[in-house]
Amino acid sequence: MSTTYEPLPFPLETERLTLRPWAESDAPEFCALLSERGRGTPPVERIRTSIAEFLAETERTGIALLPVQRREEGDFIGYCGLIVGRTTLEEPEIAYELFRRVHGRGYATEAAGAVIEAAAATGRKRLWSTVGTWNTPSLRVLEKLGFERDRLSTEENGEVAWLTRSLP
Numbered sequence: 115m116s117t118t119y120e121p122l123p124f125p126l127e128t129e130r131l132t133l134r135p136w137a138e139s140d141a142p143e144f145c146a147l148l149s150e151r152g153r154g155t156p157p158v159e160r161i162r163t164s165i166a167e168f169l170a171e172t173e174r175t176g177i178a179l180l181p182v183q184r185r186e187e188g189d190f191i192g193y194c195g196l197i198v199g200r201t202t203l204e205e206p207e208i209a210y211e212l213f214r215r216v217h218g219r220g221y222a223t224e225a226a227g228a229v230i231e232a233a234a235a236t237g238r239k240r241l242w243s244t245v246g247t248w249n250t251p252s253l254r255v256l257e258k259l260g261f262e263r264d265r266l267s268t269e270e271n272g273e274v275a276w277l278t279r280s281l282p
Protein backbone atom coordinates (compact mmCIF):
# COMPACT_ATOMS: atom_id res chain seq x y z
CA MET A 115 0.00 0.00 0.00
CA SER A 116 1.38 3.42 -0.82
CA THR A 117 0.54 6.68 0.87
CA THR A 118 0.63 9.93 -1.06
CA TYR A 119 2.21 13.02 0.39
CA GLU A 120 1.90 16.67 -0.46
CA PRO A 121 4.84 18.04 -2.46
CA LEU A 122 7.51 19.72 -0.35
CA PRO A 123 6.39 23.35 -0.20
CA PHE A 124 9.00 25.84 -1.43
CA PRO A 125 10.50 28.45 -1.54
CA LEU A 126 11.18 28.34 2.21
CA GLU A 127 12.15 31.46 4.10
CA THR A 128 14.04 31.67 7.38
CA GLU A 129 15.41 34.66 9.24
CA ARG A 130 18.61 34.77 7.14
CA LEU A 131 18.02 32.33 4.29
CA THR A 132 15.84 31.46 1.31
CA LEU A 133 15.60 27.87 0.06
CA ARG A 134 14.44 28.08 -3.55
CA PRO A 135 14.24 25.88 -6.66
CA TRP A 136 17.34 25.23 -8.78
CA ALA A 137 18.09 27.42 -11.79
CA GLU A 138 20.47 26.45 -14.58
CA SER A 139 22.49 29.54 -13.65
CA ASP A 140 23.39 27.87 -10.33
CA ALA A 141 25.68 25.46 -12.21
CA PRO A 142 29.03 27.30 -11.83
CA GLU A 143 28.53 27.90 -8.11
CA PHE A 144 27.35 24.34 -7.59
CA CYS A 145 30.53 23.14 -9.35
CA ALA A 146 32.60 25.27 -6.99
CA LEU A 147 30.79 23.74 -4.01
CA LEU A 148 31.38 20.19 -5.24
CA SER A 149 35.07 20.97 -5.82
CA GLU A 150 35.39 21.57 -2.07
CA ARG A 151 34.95 17.81 -1.64
CA GLY A 152 38.57 17.61 -2.83
CA ARG A 153 38.06 15.30 -5.78
CA GLY A 154 38.38 17.88 -8.54
CA THR A 155 35.87 20.18 -10.21
CA PRO A 156 33.13 18.53 -12.29
CA PRO A 157 32.52 20.00 -15.77
CA VAL A 158 29.87 22.71 -15.63
CA GLU A 159 27.96 21.03 -18.50
CA ARG A 160 27.55 17.88 -16.42
CA ILE A 161 26.26 19.92 -13.49
CA ARG A 162 23.75 21.69 -15.74
CA THR A 163 22.45 18.25 -16.65
CA SER A 164 22.33 17.28 -12.96
CA ILE A 165 20.26 20.38 -12.22
CA ALA A 166 17.78 19.46 -14.98
CA GLU A 167 17.62 15.96 -13.50
CA PHE A 168 16.98 17.35 -9.99
CA LEU A 169 14.05 19.38 -11.33
CA ALA A 170 12.59 16.36 -13.15
CA GLU A 171 13.07 14.16 -10.09
CA THR A 172 11.24 16.71 -7.92
CA GLU A 173 8.33 16.67 -10.39
CA ARG A 174 8.18 12.92 -9.92
CA THR A 175 8.78 12.57 -6.17
CA GLY A 176 7.65 15.89 -4.64
CA ILE A 177 10.87 16.08 -2.59
CA ALA A 178 13.93 18.18 -3.35
CA LEU A 179 17.36 19.40 -2.46
CA LEU A 180 17.05 23.17 -2.56
CA PRO A 181 19.71 25.82 -3.16
CA VAL A 182 20.29 27.89 -0.03
CA GLN A 183 20.64 31.60 -0.65
CA ARG A 184 21.45 34.25 1.92
CA ARG A 185 18.68 36.82 1.95
CA GLU A 186 20.86 39.85 2.66
CA GLU A 187 23.85 38.99 0.45
CA GLY A 188 21.77 37.21 -2.20
CA ASP A 189 24.52 34.61 -2.71
CA PHE A 190 24.23 30.85 -3.22
CA ILE A 191 25.90 29.20 -0.21
CA GLY A 192 24.96 25.54 -0.71
CA TYR A 193 21.94 23.26 -0.62
CA CYS A 194 19.67 21.58 1.88
CA GLY A 195 16.65 19.36 1.44
CA LEU A 196 15.27 15.85 1.24
CA ILE A 197 16.56 12.87 -0.75
CA VAL A 198 15.71 9.18 -0.86
CA GLY A 199 19.38 8.34 -0.33
CA ARG A 200 19.71 5.13 1.71
CA THR A 201 16.07 5.25 2.91
CA THR A 202 12.65 5.72 1.26
CA LEU A 203 10.39 8.37 -0.24
CA GLU A 204 8.04 7.85 2.72
CA GLU A 205 10.84 8.44 5.24
CA PRO A 206 13.51 10.34 3.30
CA GLU A 207 16.88 11.63 4.38
CA ILE A 208 17.71 15.23 5.15
CA ALA A 209 20.91 16.37 3.45
CA TYR A 210 22.98 19.56 3.35
CA GLU A 211 26.27 20.91 2.10
CA LEU A 212 27.51 24.48 2.40
CA PHE A 213 30.61 26.38 1.26
CA ARG A 214 33.42 26.27 3.81
CA ARG A 215 33.54 30.05 3.96
CA VAL A 216 30.10 30.11 5.63
CA HIS A 217 30.50 27.19 8.05
CA GLY A 218 30.05 27.66 11.77
CA ARG A 219 27.39 30.38 11.61
CA GLY A 220 24.36 28.20 12.19
CA TYR A 221 23.23 28.26 8.55
CA ALA A 222 22.92 24.47 8.17
CA THR A 223 20.86 24.25 11.34
CA GLU A 224 18.65 27.14 10.21
CA ALA A 225 18.11 25.70 6.71
CA ALA A 226 17.50 22.16 7.95
CA GLY A 227 15.03 23.43 10.56
CA ALA A 228 12.94 24.90 7.74
CA VAL A 229 13.19 21.65 5.75
CA ILE A 230 12.00 19.63 8.76
CA GLU A 231 8.98 21.91 9.11
CA ALA A 232 8.26 21.62 5.39
CA ALA A 233 8.64 17.81 5.56
CA ALA A 234 6.03 17.70 8.30
CA ALA A 235 3.72 19.77 6.09
CA THR A 236 3.89 17.04 3.40
CA GLY A 237 2.27 14.62 5.86
CA ARG A 238 5.43 12.63 6.54
CA LYS A 239 5.96 11.19 10.01
CA ARG A 240 9.69 10.48 10.11
CA LEU A 241 13.00 11.63 8.62
CA TRP A 242 16.42 10.02 8.54
CA SER A 243 19.97 11.07 8.01
CA THR A 244 22.99 8.91 7.32
CA VAL A 245 26.34 10.47 8.17
CA GLY A 246 29.94 9.29 8.36
CA THR A 247 30.79 8.93 12.05
CA TRP A 248 33.88 11.13 11.40
CA ASN A 249 31.60 14.06 10.42
CA THR A 250 31.33 15.86 13.77
CA PRO A 251 29.83 19.10 12.38
CA SER A 252 27.04 17.26 10.56
CA LEU A 253 26.31 15.07 13.60
CA ARG A 254 26.16 18.20 15.74
CA VAL A 255 23.67 19.84 13.35
CA LEU A 256 21.45 16.75 13.58
CA GLU A 257 21.72 16.66 17.35
CA LYS A 258 20.69 20.33 17.55
CA LEU A 259 17.67 19.48 15.39
CA GLY A 260 16.51 16.64 17.64
CA PHE A 261 17.73 13.63 15.63
CA GLU A 262 18.63 10.52 17.60
CA ARG A 263 21.01 7.70 16.76
CA ASP A 264 19.30 4.53 15.59
CA ARG A 265 22.20 2.33 14.47
CA LEU A 266 25.60 2.12 12.81
CA SER A 267 26.50 0.40 9.56
CA THR A 268 29.83 -0.30 7.94
CA GLU A 269 30.45 0.64 4.32
CA GLU A 270 33.43 0.64 1.99
CA ASN A 271 34.26 4.22 3.01
CA GLY A 272 33.84 3.67 6.75
CA GLU A 273 31.30 3.69 9.52
CA VAL A 274 27.91 5.33 8.91
CA ALA A 275 25.58 6.57 11.65
CA TRP A 276 21.83 6.32 10.97
CA LEU A 277 19.88 9.01 12.79
CA THR A 278 16.15 9.58 12.84
CA ARG A 279 13.61 12.13 13.98
CA SER A 280 9.85 11.84 14.17
CA LEU A 281 7.81 14.73 12.81
CA PRO A 282 5.00 16.45 14.68
Ligand SMILES: CC(C)(COP(=O)(O)OP(=O)(O)OC[C@H]1O[C@@H](n2cnc3c(N)ncnc32)[C@H](O)[C@@H]1OP(=O)(O)O)[C@@H](O)C(=O)NCCC(=O)NCCS
Pocket residue numbers: 210211212213216217218219220221222223224244245246249250251252254255
Ligand atom coordinates in the same frame (compact mmCIF):
# COMPACT_ATOMS: atom_id res chain seq x y z
C1 LIG B 1 27.75 19.83 7.88
C2 LIG B 1 27.68 21.28 7.48
C3 LIG B 1 26.57 21.50 6.46
C4 LIG B 1 27.38 22.14 8.72
O1 LIG B 1 27.15 23.48 8.32
P1 LIG B 1 27.22 24.72 9.35
O2 LIG B 1 26.41 25.81 8.79
O3 LIG B 1 28.63 25.00 9.67
O4 LIG B 1 26.49 24.11 10.64
P2 LIG B 1 26.00 24.92 11.92
O5 LIG B 1 26.82 26.17 12.06
O6 LIG B 1 24.52 25.04 11.85
O7 LIG B 1 26.37 23.90 13.10
C5 LIG B 1 27.64 23.28 13.15
C6 LIG B 1 27.88 22.77 14.55
O8 LIG B 1 29.00 21.87 14.54
C7 LIG B 1 29.96 22.33 15.46
N1 LIG B 1 31.28 21.93 14.96
C8 LIG B 1 31.86 22.28 13.81
N2 LIG B 1 33.08 21.70 13.70
C9 LIG B 1 33.22 20.94 14.79
C10 LIG B 1 34.27 20.10 15.27
N3 LIG B 1 35.37 19.89 14.54
N4 LIG B 1 34.11 19.49 16.47
C11 LIG B 1 33.00 19.69 17.19
N5 LIG B 1 31.96 20.47 16.79
C12 LIG B 1 32.08 21.10 15.60
C13 LIG B 1 29.76 23.80 15.49
O9 LIG B 1 30.36 24.36 16.66
C14 LIG B 1 28.25 23.88 15.53
O10 LIG B 1 27.70 23.48 16.76
P3 LIG B 1 27.26 24.58 17.89
O11 LIG B 1 26.16 25.40 17.29
O12 LIG B 1 26.83 23.73 19.04
O13 LIG B 1 28.48 25.40 18.18
C15 LIG B 1 29.01 21.77 6.86
O14 LIG B 1 30.05 21.43 7.75
C16 LIG B 1 29.30 21.15 5.49
O15 LIG B 1 28.83 21.62 4.48
N6 LIG B 1 30.11 20.09 5.47
C17 LIG B 1 30.47 19.43 4.21
C18 LIG B 1 29.31 18.65 3.64
C19 LIG B 1 28.76 17.63 4.61
O16 LIG B 1 29.49 17.02 5.36
N7 LIG B 1 27.44 17.47 4.59
C20 LIG B 1 26.76 16.53 5.43
C21 LIG B 1 26.86 15.16 4.85
S1 LIG B 1 25.98 14.03 5.91
